[in-house]
Amino acid sequence: MSKGKVCLVIVNLGKGGAETVLADLAKQLAKNYEVHICVFDNLIKQDIDPRCRIHTLLTFKTPSILRLLLIPFISFKLFRYLKTHQITNIISFLERGNYVSCFLTFFTNRFNHIVTVNTALSQWYKKGTLAGIVGRMLVKLFYPKADSVVCCSKYIAAEMKNLFGVDSQKITTIYNGIDLEKIEKHQEGNTVIDSDVYTFIHVGSFYEGKNHLLLLDGFSQFLATSRKANLVLIGRGYMRDKILARISEDNLLCSHVIAPENVENQYAYMYRSDCFVLSSDFEGLPTVIMEAFACGLNVISTDCISGPRELLTEPLEIQKKLSGEIEIGKYGILVPVNASELLCSAMIRMVDDEVMAASQRNSISLQKTKFNIKLMSNSYDRLLKF
Numbered sequence: 001m002s003k004g005k006v007c008l009v010i011v012n013l014g015k016g017g018a019e020t021v022l023a024d025l026a027k028q029l030a031k032n033y034e035v036h037i038c039v040f041d042n043l044i045k046q047d048i049d050p051r052c053r054i055h056t057l058l059t060f061k062t063p064s065i066l067r068l069l070l071i072p073f074i075s076f077k078l079f080r081y082l083k084t085h086q087i088t089n090i091i092s093f094l095e096r097g098n099y100v101s102c103f104l105t106f107f108t109n110r111f112n113h114i115v116t117v118n119t120a121l122s123q124w125y126k127k128g129t130l131a132g133i134v135g136r137m138l139v140k141l142f143y144p145k146a147d148s149v150v151c152c153s154k155y156i157a158a159e160m161k162n163l164f165g166v167d168s169q170k171i172t173t174i175y176n177g178i179d180l181e182k183i184e185k186h187q188e189g190n191t192v193i194d195s196d197v198y199t200f201i202h203v204g205s206f207y208e209g210k211n212h213l214l215l216l217d218g219f220s221q222f223l224a225t226s227r228k229a230n231l232v233l234i235g236r237g238y239m240r241d242k243i244l245a246r247i248s249e250d251n252l253l254c255s256h257v258i259a260p261e262n263v264e265n266q267y268a269y270m271y272r273s274d275c276f277v278l279s280s281d282f283e284g285l286p287t288v289i290m291e292a293f294a295c296g297l298n299v300i301s302t303d304c305i306s307g308p309r310e311l312l313t314e315p316l317e318i319q320k321k322l323s324g325e326i327e328i329g330k331y332g333i334l335v336p337v338n339a340s341e342l343l344c345s346a347m348i349r350m351v352d353d354e355v356m357a358a359s360q361r362n363s364i365s366l367q368k369t370k371f372n373i374k375l376m377s378n379s380y381d382r383l384l385k386f
Contacts, residue, residue, distance in 0.1 A: 004386045007036040007082060009092040009101050012043035013054075015236065016205065017176075017287040018093045018118045019046055021376075024179045025091075026052050028377035033384075036087060038078055040096070047182075055081055067096065068134070075103035088112055089384050095121075095135070102142035112385045115146040117156050118176070120305045122163055123209075123282035139164050148383045152176050152285035155306030155318055172383065176287050177376030180368070183294045189268030192258055198229040198351055201273035201297070203266050203288050204280070206237030211302075211338070215279035216246055216253060218343030223252040225344075227351060232273060233259040234266050270295040275350050275357075281337055283307045289332075293368040298357050299332035300346045308334060328356065330363050 006029055013019050022037070023046040029035050030051040037054045041061065048054060057077045062070060078100060082090070091114045092101035098115045105113065125135030143149055143164060149171050151157040157173045160166040193199055200219065204210045212233065219231050231253075233243070240259075247253045263269065270276065276292035278301040285307040292299050301308035303322040310316055312332035326346050327334040333346045350357055
């Protein structure tokens, strides 16, 4: 008896969070199905299970100005591939992947479209900007046409219904999973971390949304209290030089911030750190916090839209947003967005209050199995149609 077939669609297989989720999901699905991965370009930085077939839809680089205009063309190429290989189930990731997948619904209803939403699109597509206007229009045009819209957080699920008009019957919340076995296997490796010094760590791309400048401002204030700690920054991105320039302007930061280049194994660094800090302006459901849980780290995060509150507090008050204070959650500390003084306060509390930190680590050790990749895969499995 032949296996059922599933196609995962994404722009490329770089080092981002959505790409990691796809790679982990593909590995799980490949145990029971024939898995195909269609990408728009051949950038591959993920470890893809050898049972999966990777197909590149475009043979040329796409200029930014043409990316939206090429949606019909890429969609037609995808259609031909799916038809040739007799695939009816599509799981798409990130906006362009979702647009291309849903465009198929304009000329055929032969596919089961599962669209994934891994970021707060209300924050990604800001009101009053051309990109925001176009982006919101495309989401409202394409996403309601999907058979299922999988949201990585409850906040995003509410946003899909209330802001973008997706039928609530189509919306499912599935928390992104992490491959605990893979993370554990990668705990060994060479790092530049001094085990005798308390270490904060941030893992994430260098771009505005991650707000590294907030993190550096808060850490500089922390160091000014004469407390000793180091901060490790791991990631790639176009703002890296700007962040390094900010570090070079501050004598305290120069001595206590480490930003190693081209890190292939972030988990070795995470295992040897003490506390993960997320300084983002917005997220979806930050996979990196779950990875921090798996590595046994304490966590400090901005109370941004969306995800950190769902991961760090219990019971969940989904609409609550901090202002003027920090919140000690069961699994970590939340601070208001863009508040460097309060981020500094959270760092001080984490270092000084060993009882609280130990209590949170104990809770985290019980919580991390909730995000096992196998649970996520089982949830997707129920959405497939053969």
